[in-house]
Amino acid sequence: MDFTLKKYKQLLEVLIEKNYNVQTFEDFIQNPKDKVVVLRHDVDRRSINATWLAKIEHSLNVKGSYYFRIVPESNDQNVIKEVVSMGHELGYHYEDLGMAKGDFEKAFSLYQKNLEYFRTFYPITTVCMHGSPENSIDNRQIWEKYNYKENGIIAEPYFDVDYDEVFYITDTGRAWNKKSVILRDKVDTKYDIPIKSIDHMMELIKQDKLPNKLIISTHPHRWFDVGGLWFVELVMQNIKNVVKAMLVKYRK
Numbered sequence: 001m002d003f004t005l006k007k008y009k010q011l012l013e014v015l016i017e018k019n020y021n022v023q024t025f026e027d028f029i030q031n032p033k034d035k036v037v038v039l040r041h042d043v044d045r046r047s048i049n050a051t052w053l054a055k056i057e058h059s060l061n062v063k064g065s066y067y068f069r070i071v072p073e074s075n076d077q078n079v080i081k082e083v084v085s086m087g088h089e090l091g092y093h094y095e096d097l098g099m100a101k102g103d104f105e106k107a108f109s110l111y112q113k114n115l116e117y118f119r120t121f122y123p124i125t126t127v128c129m130h131g132s133p134e135n136s137i138d139n140r141q142i143w144e145k146y147n148y149k150e151n152g153i154i155a156e157p158y159f160d161v162d163y164d165e166v167f168y169i170t171d172t173g174r175a176w177n178k179k180s181v182i183l184r185d186k187v188d189t190k191y192d193i194p195i196k197s198i199d200h201m202m203e204l205i206k207q208d209k210l211p212n213k214l215i216i217s218t219h220p221h222r223w224f225d226v227g228g229l230w231f232v233e234l235v236m237q238n239i240k241n242v243v244k245a246m247l248v249k250y251r252k
Helices: 005-017 025-030 048-059 077-085 104-118 139-144 198-206 228-251
Strands: 021-023 036-043 065-068 089-094 127-129 167-170 213-218
Touching: 005 021, 005 048, 005 198, 021 025, 025 036, 025 089, 036 048, 048 065, 048 077, 077 089, 089 104, 104 139
Parallel strands: 021 036, 036 065, 036 213, 065 089, 089 127, 167 213
Antiparallel strands: none
């Protein structure tokens, strides 16, 4: 089964076995390895799940990058402290332009305030856009007026990575690079490598059929041990995907 904690650990073990260096996003930007995977986690909701993935990574002596939203369903101080205590990178998962309903000045003020809040837990150097499907505003548009590369920020994943050199893999829509349900979590790239499941991904890695530079973007709220919550997430995401597919077609 996909999206289980057991499968996530197996994936990391395969990556390590195939000699991928695991770097945080900030480390990758500053000193990228030749063969590398960045484990990016967008903590949209149910933040407790982030600790489960963080513990798995910690048990294997690797570090991930965790991007937390300011909203209560993500912003749990105890969770944030626990993730940081394990040595993982903390980043701000910003959505300020959407929250400000397109008011750029208000949005930037919110952004600065929220960034400073998260910096009380970790010296944040990277930020990442949150793409809420129900909001027609693209939060990245705030940088048409302001510059995120100020005040100690070195990178944003949607702007500062050459995705013709790095293969981007995302679990948006509870699938792998499923274009029909991806509104904003997508990149321009030369790569067109279908991934059917996490087992399929592991086979591709074992057979050296994936590039040497990877970013794997996950949403912790999708990942459980098999049980009631796993099935609830499966059913709910299938319903959401119908709506998201309609939005993708409409916004084209």
